[in-house]
Amino acid sequence: MNSTSYTKRAGTSGIQGQLYETKLISLIYFRLTHDDSVEQFSLATNRDGIGEFDDVCFIANIKGFDKPLAVFLQAKHRENDKLLTFTSETDLAKYFSSYLKIRRTFDPSNKDMIFEGNFDDTECFFVMYTTTKGCPKNKMYEGAYAEYLNKLIGTGGCCTQPSYTDDDLDLLCKIVMKDQITTLATQLAKFICDESESEMSTNNDIMLRYHVILALNVFDVSEIQPEGHRIASFRQDFFTNNEVFIVLIKNILCLEVLKKQKSVENDVQSLLLKFLSEPSDVTTLSKLIGSVLTYKNDKIELISESITDDLQRQLDKANVPQATVYEAAELAAKEYLLSLKLKVPASFGNKDLTIRGDNKKIDKRLNYLTTKFIELLKQSEPNDIVTIDESLGDGFLQLNGGIACAVGNILVFDETSRLLKFIDNCESLGDLAKKWYEKLTTKIKKLHEYKLDIKVQKFPKLSFERGEYDMSIARDFYNKLLFYTNQATQNGVEKILREEIDNQPCSDVHNFKIRSELIFLKYHDEIQRLWLIPKVGSYLTEKSKVFENAVANAMSEPLMGVIKNMHNIKNKILTFNENAINRFAMQHDGRIIGTIIVSESCVLTVAKVEQYLGSKNHVVLDLEYILKLSLKNYNTLCKELTNTTKDHIFIIVCNPFRDLRDSDNRLENIAKAFDGKQIIVITNKTSVDIMKEYFCQNGMCMCRNVRDDDINGFDDLSVESQKKFFAAYNIKFQGKYVSLDVIIDDESAAAGLIDKKAFYELINDETVKIGNRVLNNRISINNSVLYDCNNYDKLFYIDRRVSRTKTQEHDKFYDVKDKVLETFYDLEDDVVLISGKQGMGKSTLLMYLSLKTKELDPKVWIVRINFRDQKDFSLRCNINEKIVTLVCQSALCDKSFLLVYDEGISYHIPEKDSSFTYYVSRKKNEHLKESPVEYNFSKANLCSCDPRALEIKFFLHYYNRGKLILLIDDFDERIPEHKEIVDECRKRKHRIWITSESPPSSNLQLWFGPSYKIENFSPLEQKKYLTLLWKFEIQFQNLYSIQDIEGIVDLMQTEHKEYLRAYVLFLEFLKAESMAEGFDFPYEEHYNRFKTKFGLCENTIPYFPDDITPRQLYEIAREFDENALNTWALFNLSLSLSA
Incomplete structure (x- = not known):
């Protein structure tokens, strides 16, 4: 692959997303090529290996700017007007990880057209581009590139940026650390599996920063060997260390080593079958991981392509916890890793100072370092902090002969200040370190009282604390992150592009206008072709000439060819099978010329006629398009038609349109132009009489036959x-x-x-x-919460944790502690029982998991069983058929129907029931041994074209194949049918989630296993919940108007004591909001006044009870809002509460 091409990931599967991307690329490429200030550019789409910001990527050199402009854009097309928020930690981590991948990809040695060069020498922006609404708290981006970015990529609202807090930066710093640790472990694995005799290098940034931590926690490092290197071997306690980042090193290292070794086990097929029967079997998985299976994107995947499709399908359904994968990888790799003896440089781990040269050179270097340190320390008093930054120069900071080699020997980590300090005594130091330490202590009194704050990127670390470099990366991400919200939909983007094409200067304006649609179609068609090319893509540049070629091709064709081409481009995918074409030929007795064909779908009939004609010279002309041409172009086309030779076959398509009867003169002229020509007219029943009038009468009997076409079913396609x-x-x-x-x-x-x-x-x-919308389900909570749940933008959701303790009766289950639930796939039980007291948010949890699961897996059908909608099952059917009917009625949009299970017997439907009735057939299914009945839509149905018929067909398809997720939110163990529903659906391998009041009954746990209990909010989660609530409930019109909130304090004296905690948290909320807006809110002043008024110390301000439910917390917050904040509105606070 050369520098003008790039590796592509697989494209978007949905057609709406595909069209949005291709039309957006077409627009951006068009603008880049027609902007005189763009000197050169390179544009790519679906760029592999850079994460989320890969839909559209380009770099451009622009006149007037010192740095090249690079944009990495993720396009999100949404049909609704849902608000785009950036509060999910999972989403934030995903986008930040993409930023880090892109940052790493920039390199002067990289010959890629976008990534050649340093990241800091390019002005990069990371763009969330979407049709949805923007968050009102985002701030307008007003940087140097604002106007130019809007000009290049904007199609709607202005560009904004998210505000952020120290907590947001802290989260990103943890992601930075995780990313660095993953890179570190991957580099270690690569070195281990390289099988060369070379030393491990510490010259790259990651190894330089972490080699001391590795020596302290991962390796035992020997003294210097005669050859000048040291030997590193893995420590036993490395595999039992519980520190989060050490565990991450171990997990990634073991997986990567196994991937690179790829040892092969015998009898892979039987091992796989054993693993699939028990996915939690660590021992079996350890024999497969790395050689047969790999772990990628949080999912077990096959490496080998020789496995049967059946095993592949089973593997796709297997839900293997991440912890199980890591445990298996450790089991497989541990013995091998412990046996290794790795060569590392003498400087590895900083066991001593690293200074090259003879004794004279070493003394000279130590004297230089001592003098430099004395200068730095003189600028500070003991107990002061000495800043070490890049301004001190590489010579003083470097690993060989600089202070970087002192980290871990003379310089150690101070747990109190979280900074570096000097060691208290030198007994354990190496010779050179001891010598320098003695020089320092001779010159500097109270050396151990000084602290060093390191603000250098390439410098060894002693802890996994966030550093200034980590913070700078987090800030840089936020500063380069742009939100383009309220942008045009894919139809809107097309409209904008068409208008910009129309506005291009051209010598023959009328001719260009009529051909501009073909120009757009040809241009977009070529962009789509490039977009669809798998694996390797070619960069679009200022030299690519894609648009120019589309213009040249469109302008060079006759007008008749323009219309023909437009039809060909629009109708590419429709071809019929041989049987359909043969039946069509027999229907017309081989004489299709001179026929008016009446069809329910003209598009399908045209495609069939074209396929039937094969290579014969034919042109498809859309009558509506012709009749709406400008007079000049209409006359040109009629002249072309008149002069066309008789060997052409014309397919005239007439879909009904409003002005057809008002076009008599034009219709007559067109009919005259076709006189003596071979024509086929395709129309529908609405327009057939008009077509007969002009093409079968008026002295021009070009069409002698009128025939119907009914061979247009889906099964007629190839x-x-x-x-x-x-x-x-x-x-x-x-x-x-x-x-x-x-x-x-x-x-x-x-x-x-x-x-x-x-x-x-x-x-x-x-x-x-x-199917029903996921949110279209009524849940048993108060009206205000119900309103919020049906308006998901206003749902104040905090990630919920569940725990389970196994009992003696359920020893096959395992304990679960504080498991955070994101989707229905996070728990592997076939039936999940969720318990919690009233108001704990069980219904809200199911709804949130439904939304997240649909995002992860759009094909799954989630059905909330609603027993209140159960029909009167007076018809003759057994319990299993009642179950099918109930689940079907819960799943579908329109519930006004009955299912009748026929075996050739007609059932009487009561006249009082106006529902549609559908017949369902039953047959044995050998693949479902426990429940061998398969249900299908019967051919006996008379209303098979009703919209509900299609839904019922799809439902039965899903039901028969065990592809539903069933939610039962009002399970009643006293009603036998409720348990029968679960038992039947369990046999069919559907996933089932049940909620129950806490504690669940012994019967429920006997039937479905021990329950998962929803955990109460922690104090931190309570605060987060209220903060989210206030962020949505309160819109500050002017933060500068926050002047006096003492009125709330007065209100506290007469209100609930819970308000005291709400008040303190509200003050913290105001402080954070003010900081985000750059306003200095007097938090301490108000907080101290509050404590004084109530005579409170910090530890006496009451907290919310540990067992407070989300509903209770919500109601307290609502009451606080309505009473306190509405009262406060009288005290100069300009705010508005949402409805």
Whole structure:
């Protein structure tokens, strides 16, 4: 691969996302090529290896700017107007990790067209680009590049940046540390598996920073060997150390070593089967990890391609906890690692000072270091902090002969100040370190009282504390992070691009205007082609000429060719199978010329006619498009048609449109132009009489036959075309647009699922809905909380922790402590029982997990069973069929239907029931031995084209294959059918989550295993919950108007004592908000006044009870808002409370 190309990741699967990306790329590339201030640029899409900001990447040299401009953009197309927030720690970590990957990729030695050079020498921006609303608390970006960025990539609202706090920086610093540790462990693994006799290098930045920590916690390091190096071997206690980052080193190191070794086990197939039957078996997994299985993106994946599809499918469903993977990797790698003897340089671990040369040179260097230190320390008094920064120069700071080699011997970590200090005595020091220490103590009294604050990037660390360098990276990320919200949708981007193409200067304006649609189509078609190329992409540059070629091709064609080309580009994916074409030929007796074909879908019939004609010279002309041409272009086209030779076949398409009857003169002229030509007219029933009037009468009997075309079903398409159709078309599945290929993974079942009505709707870009929206479920909590839950932007959700303790009756289960739940896949039980007292947020937890699970896995169908909607099952069917009906009614948008399970017997439907009735057939399924009945949509249905029919088909498809996640939020053990539902669905391998009041009954735990108890909020979580609530509830119109809040203190005297804690937390909230806006809020003054008024010490301000529920906390906060803050509005505070 050369420097003009790059490695691509797989593209977006959904058609809406694909179109959004390709149209956005088309627009940005168009603007880059038509902006005179852009001297040169390189643009890529779906760039592999750089994380989230990879949808659109470009670098450009711009006149008037010293540095090149680089933009790394993630495009998020959303059909709703949901608010874009940046509060999730998981999301923040994901985007920051992408920033770090990009930062690392920049390198002067990298010959890539974007990444050649230093990161600091390029003005990089990381852009969240979305159609959704922006957070009102974001601040406007007004930097030097603001206007230019808006000009290059903007399609809607202005550019903003998130505000941040020290807590946000602290989180990012931990991510920096994790990223560095991962890189460190990966480098160690690479060196270990290199199998060369060379020494480990400490010349790279990561090893330089951490080699002392490695020597203290990971390796035993020998004295210097005769050859000049040391020997490092792994410590036994390295594998039992519980420090978070040491554990991370161990986990990554073991996995990476196993990946690189790839030892092969015998009988892989049987080992895999054993592992799949018990995914928590560490011993079995340890024999497979690295050689057969790998761990990537928090998921177990196959390395070998020789495994059967059945095993692959089972592996995809296996839920292996991360802890199990790491434990297995350690078991597999530990013995090998302990046996290693690694060569490391003499400087490794700083066991002594590293100064090269003879004794004279060493003394000279020690004297220099001593003098330099005396100068620094004289500037400070004992107990003062001495700052060590880059201004001191490389010679003084370096590892060989500089103070960096003193870290870990003379300089040690001070637990109190979290800085470096001098060691108290020199007994354990090496010879050179002891010699320098004695020089220092002779010259400097009370040496051990000085502290050193290190603000140098390339410097050894003694702890995993965040440093100034880590903080600078975190700040840099926030300073380079831009939000482009309220941007145009993919249709809006197309409209903007078309307008900008139309506005291009051209000598023949009228001719250019009519051809501009073809220019756009050809141009976007080429961008799509480049976007779809797998694995390796070529950079688009100022020399690529993609747009210029589209213009040249469009302008050189006759007008008739323009219309033909537009049709060809728009209708690429539709081809029919051989059987459909043969039936079509028989239907027309081989005489299709001179026929008016009446079709329910003109698009499909046109595609079929074109395929039938094959290589014969034909042109497809859209009558509506022709009739709406400007007079000049209309006359030009009629002249071209008249002069066309008779060997052309013209396919005239007439979809109904409003002004068809008002175009008599033009229709007559067009009919005359076709006189004597070979034509085929394709229309629908609405317009057939008009087509007969002009093409079968008026003395021009060009069409002698009128025939219907009904060979237009989904199953009439070719297999390849069906696949393309699945990838190209979306349905609205549980409120989210997903492509059909995501939710239909069984091609053999596809034809039975997509009926004609749905097929036509999809072809015509109409919305087809399947299943209830995840949020469309009523939950048993108070009205205000219910309002917030149905408006997810206003849901004040804090990550919830669950714990489980196994009992003697349930010894096969394992203990779980403070497990944070993000999705329904975080627990591997087939039935999960969640318990908690009333108000603990069980329903809200299920809703949050539903949303997050759908984000992770769009194809899953999540069904909340609602027993209140259960119908009267008076029809003759057994309990299993009642279960199917209840689950189906819970899953679908419209519940006004009945299912009747037929075996050739007609059931009487009561006249009083106006519901639609659908018949379901039953058959044995050998693959489901415990519950061998499979349910299918019966051919006996008379209303198969009703919208609910499609939903029911999809539901039965999911139900038969065990692909549902069932949520039962009001389980009643007193009703036998409730347990029967769980038992039947459990047999079918559906995931099931049940909630129960705490403590759950013994019956529930006997049936479903020990429950997971929702943990109470910690004091920190209580604070976070209230802070989130206030952030959404209160919009400050002017923070400078915060002048006097003593009115709240007065209110406290007559209100609940819980308000005291709410008041203190509210003061902290105001302080943080003020700091974010650059306003100095007098926190201490108000806090001290509050304590004085109530005679309180810090430790007597009451906390919320440990067992307070989220609902109680919510109600306290609401009451505090309504009483205290509305009262406070009289005291010069300009704020507005949300509804």
